[in-house]
Amino acid sequence: MSEIHVRCGQCGHTMVKPSSMAGGMFNCDDCGALIELKGAADSALYWGIVIAIALVLFAVAGGAMTFGNVPMAMGAIALALLIVLIFALAG
């Protein structure tokens, strides 16, 4: 099992924790402070999906523009921006 090295922001104590704890919480072994770990891979996947959806919608908008369908292009752009905004707030 891979491990992650964590440094307590309060007392500076360094700990080794299983990588399964990424994104979770635990107490510092030394001072007991509650530490929240970031889940980097998870965030990357999340934002990857959001950006991919936005790009698809922008591509639809580009296609619509090419064929002169301005309302559809505007709608796709608005939807793309709305999705990114909703996901940014929810994430």
Next chain:
Amino acid sequence: MGDAVYDRNEYLLRRKFWSFLGQKFYIYDAREQLVGFVYQKAFKLKEDIRVYRTEAMKEELLIIKARKIIDFSAAYDVVDALNNEKVGALRRKGFTSAFFKDSWEILDNNDDVYGTLEEDSAFLSLVRRHLFALLPQTFTVKSGGLHVATFRQNWNIFIPKLMVSFHGGPEEIDRRIGLAAAVLISAIEGRQG
């Protein structure tokens, strides 16, 4: 543990019938006195469930938070909000829960498994999954091989309830993680029916 909320052996979780945003549950003791109020925030991609002392939601008792947004075998950390102490974690066994019967692992602070939470009957579980979703479930909680608690759902489809019974004994499970498990069963598993 300390707080009087965790002194009881019997609890009842009842879902609030009308809730505009997010799921809400009441936690009662055996004398039907309100001892906690659960609120699961809506529109949170990373599950975040809080247990409060009252419906006013001024004092947090427990924080139950998923580690990841997308996770087949989701793990939830349980933190005592009164003293910021992590009391453990609960991890759903994704494959078994999806196809066979609901199964969870109870983890200590180093993610080592020390207990399990499982749906009682594999047969009833399959019937529930494929034929009749409203069939109530019964869960058995084991710690160190001993049966330490039982969760029983009721038949009411409008106001689902979960009866929680902790059984005494030397290997008694921490009530905080036990209650967190009951909350997760009500909030997370409830959505799968």
